[in-house]
Amino acid sequence: MEALKARIADQLAQARSRTAGLADAVDDDDLVRQHSPLMSPLVWDLAHVGNQEELWLVRDVGGREPVRSDIDQLYDAFRHPRGRRPQLPLLGPAEARGYVGTVRDKVLDVLDRVELAGGQLVDGGFAFGMIVQHEQQHDETMLATHQLRSGEPVLAAPPPPPARALVAGEVVVPGGPFTMGTSTEPWALDNERPAHLVDVPAFAIDAAPVTNGQYAMFIADRGYDDPRWWTAEGWQHRVAAGLVAPMHWVPDGDRWAYTRFGRTAPVVADEPVLHVCFHEARAYASWAGRRLPTEPEWEKAARFDPATGESRRYPWGDADPTPEHANLGQRHLSPAVVGAYPAGASPLGVHQLIGDVWEWVDTGFAGYPGFTAFPYREYSEVFFGPDYQVLRGGSFGTDPAACRGTFRNWDYPVRRQIFAGFRCARDLRPGEVH
Numbered sequence: 001m002e003a004l005k006a007r008i009a010d011q012l013a014q015a016r017s018r019t020a021g022l023a024d025a026v027d028d029d030d031l032v033r034q035h036s037p038l039m040s041p042l043v044w045d046l047a048h049v050g051n052q053e054e055l056w057l058v059r060d061v062g063g064r065e066p067v068r069s070d071i072d073q074l075y076d077a078f079r080h081p082r083g084r085r086p087q088l089p090l091l092g093p094a095e096a097r098g099y100v101g102t103v104r105d106k107v108l109d110v111l112d113r114v115e116l117a118g119g120q121l122v123d124g125g126f127a128f129g130m131i132v133q134h135e136q137q138h139d140e141t142m143l144a145t146h147q148l149r150s151g152e153p154v155l156a157a158p159p160p161p162p163a164r165a166l167v168a169g170e171v172v173v174p175g176g177p178f179t180m181g182t183s184t185e186p187w188a189l190d191n192e193r194p195a196h197l198v199d200v201p202a203f204a205i206d207a208a209p210v211t212n213g214q215y216a217m218f219i220a221d222r223g224y225d226d227p228r229w230w231t232a233e234g235w236q237h238r239v240a241a242g243l244v245a246p247m248h249w250v251p252d253g254d255r256w257a258y259t260r261f262g263r264t265a266p267v268v269a270d271e272p273v274l275h276v277c278f279h280e281a282r283a284y285a286s287w288a289g290r291r292l293p294t295e296p297e298w299e300k301a302a303r304f305d306p307a308t309g310e311s312r313r314y315p316w317g318d319a320d321p322t323p324e325h326a327n328l329g330q331r332h333l334s335p336a337v338v339g340a341y342p343a344g345a346s347p348l349g350v351h352q353l354i355g356d357v358w359e360w361v362d363t364g365f366a367g368y369p370g371f372t373a374f375p376y377r378e379y380s381e382v383f384f385g386p387d388y389q390v391l392r393g394g395s396f397g398t399d400p401a402a403c404r405g406t407f408r409n410w411d412y413p414v415r416r417q418i419f420a421g422f423r424c425a426r427d428l429r430p431g432e433v434h
């Protein structure tokens with residue numbers, strides 16, 4: 001129990017230090033400004049993180065008096081769309097910082113006294129884990145806001161590691177049932193549950209995400225001008241939005257450059273492509289004579305161990321991620337090149353499934369058989385349906401606490417400000433030996 005509490009306290013502190021770093025990197029004017037209609041002002045994320053922490057840990061788990069019940073509705077994500085949040089009477093930067101600090105002090109006191117057993121919300125520290133993940137998810141959102149902001153660079157990080165293995169081509173994943181989702185991972189969220197068997201026929205999947213170099217060939221081949229590669233919906237969006245290349249790409253003579261957190265640099269050919277929407281991913285796949293993997297295919301490639309028939313927590317096994325396994329946690333400010341994480345490969349030899357870029361899959365967001373919303377419908381259930389597309393695997397901006405082989409993210413198929421790329425898959429040809 002004491003070890004679990006120490007781990008929770010450590011994860012809460014790590015999340016807060018990341019949040020503070022993202023907020024403190026800019027001045028107060030910048031904190032309250034809206035950098036894109038797609039995003040909240042950073043100061044909204046900051047106080048929203050504290051408000052969720054207050055709701056679940058101070059009031060619900062702790063049974064304590066509210067700190068500021070008067071601000072609940074300001075920070076209710078369902079009441080105000082992101083584009084309208086700057087007009088709200090939000091807490092200012094100093095007030096927001098004071099508020100999240102007060103809430104955190106109370107939470108640490110609750111953590112000290114609570115028994116982490118005897119109820120679904122507290123068993124294994126679930127509610128604390130949920131709040132750690134919530135803050136880390138908003139930190140990734142804040143990082144995406146940083147990428148959209150204009151002005152001098154304010155974030156810095158060492159570059160990711162170079163390639164340490166030659167990774168190319170595709171891997172055949174054998175057919176048959178595998179266990180998808182989890183019923184045992186203590187901090188898994190409701191949409192990852194329960195574990196269930198899914199029969200996935202044999203298929204081939206790329207050993208690595210699609211790279212900038214590969215994607216640039218699609219552009220050079222006029223893939224953006226050819227409706228053959230796009231679905232009707234995708235083409236309509238491509239035209240209406242005037243898409244010509246991934247978001248943040250700029251022409252640089254006869255080559256491409258991209259802008260990252262305020263710095264412009266030539267596009268690196270071997271890095272996974274980033275900032276593409278689902279429609280662009282699907283168009284590329286059609287052009288390449290391939291398709292996107294389904295969500296069960298993606299998870300089987302990531303978790304299935306053919307030696308045991310079991311599903312692992314991560315591609316490399318059951319151990320928590322280390323910097324050798326994957327590019328997670330904003331240690332770097334970009335994806336790493338293909339081949340940078342041989343220690344993170346799956347038993348079948350699929351690389352970089354975790355970290356680097358979120359991967360669009362060809363599956364809409366829905367609950368698994370036996371799904372029950374817990375602890376609130378607004379985390380996942382209200383988003384189930386055809387409007388949202390699933391993304392898997394996490395990005396360089398995803399913390400390990402908010403990423404695992406079963407973790408599911410989702411967004412609208414037109415969104416590009418998230419740190420998303422993709423990899424391709426295909427059916428096996430009739431009689432293809434594997």
Ligand code: AVJ
Binds near residue numbers: 137410
């Ligand atoms: C899981 C990333 C889609 O940011 O909308 C944050 C996470 N839920 N606060 C989002 C979330 C409530 C969510 N995503």
Ligand code: FE
Binds near residue numbers: 134
């Ligand atoms: Fe939230």
